[in-house]
Amino acid sequence: MAVLRIREYPDPILKRPAEPVDRIDDTVRRLLDDMLETMYRAPGIGLAAPQVGVSKRIVVVDVSEQKNAPLRLVNPRITWRSEILVAAEEGCLSLPDQYAEVKRPEAVEVVYLDECGVERSLEAEGLLARCLQHEIDHLDGILFIDRLSPLKRSMVLRRLTKARRLRASA
Numbered sequence: 001m002a003v004l005r006i007r008e009y010p011d012p013i014l015k016r017p018a019e020p021v022d023r024i025d026d027t028v029r030r031l032l033d034d035m036l037e038t039m040y041r042a043p044g045i046g047l048a049a050p051q052v053g054v055s056k057r058i059v060v061v062d063v064s065e066q067k068n069a070p071l072r073l074v075n076p077r078i079t080w081r082s083e084i085l086v087a088a089e090e091g092c093l094s095l096p097d098q099y100a101e102v103k104r105p106e107a108v109e110v111v112y113l114d115e116c117g118v119e120r121s122l123e124a125e126g127l128l129a130r131c132l133q134h135e136i137d138h139l140d141g142i143l144f145i146d147r148l149s150p151l152k153r154s155m156v157l158r159r160l161t162k163a164r165r166l167r168a169s170a
């Protein structure tokens with residue numbers, strides 16, 4: 001397994017809609033494992049392939065306390081969303097150290113292919129539902145800042161620029 005380099009805003013790959021996977025082979029399975037290792041190392045609770053420079057519809061997630069419940073999702077899609085929205089703080093490995101409240105459906109159903117190419121579905125709420133929506137957004141070229149008001153979005157981007165300036169001068 002390998003730790004991959006995480007692409008950060010404004011890398012153009014993060015804006016591009018990712019391509020569906022047409023065949024789940026060893027290359028895809030190796031990428032899933034490398035993405036899990038990269039996510040655990042970061043550390044993060046989810047990672048989408050465009051974040052490691054691969055424009056394919058591939059996601060990994062693990063919201064467990066003990067980091068022992070990896071989920072591997074290929075071609076995931078949301079097939080149901082609750083009408084109730086909840087706001088909660090989100091961060092993104094592609095916008096390091098930046099956090100903001102994002103409003104999203106409280107619960108979703110996601111249909112996807114597992115690492116063997118078997119179609120599965122899962123219903124999620126709470127942090128798992130939030131993380132799945134955040135990752136599937138990445139596959140559509142959407143970052144959490146795109147779901148903020150223009151004012152909040154520019155505040156986050158200013159903070160990011162400032163943090164980078166400080167880091168560069170340290």
Ligand code: GNR
Pocket residue numbers: 043044045046047048051089090091092093094130131134135138
């Ligand atoms: O590690 C992450 N934490 C997180 C917290 C709240 C909502 C979504 C996330 S996903 C993020 C990792 C990441 O950037 N995935 O794309």
Ligand code: NI
Pocket residue numbers: 091092093094134138
């Ligand atoms: Ni993210």
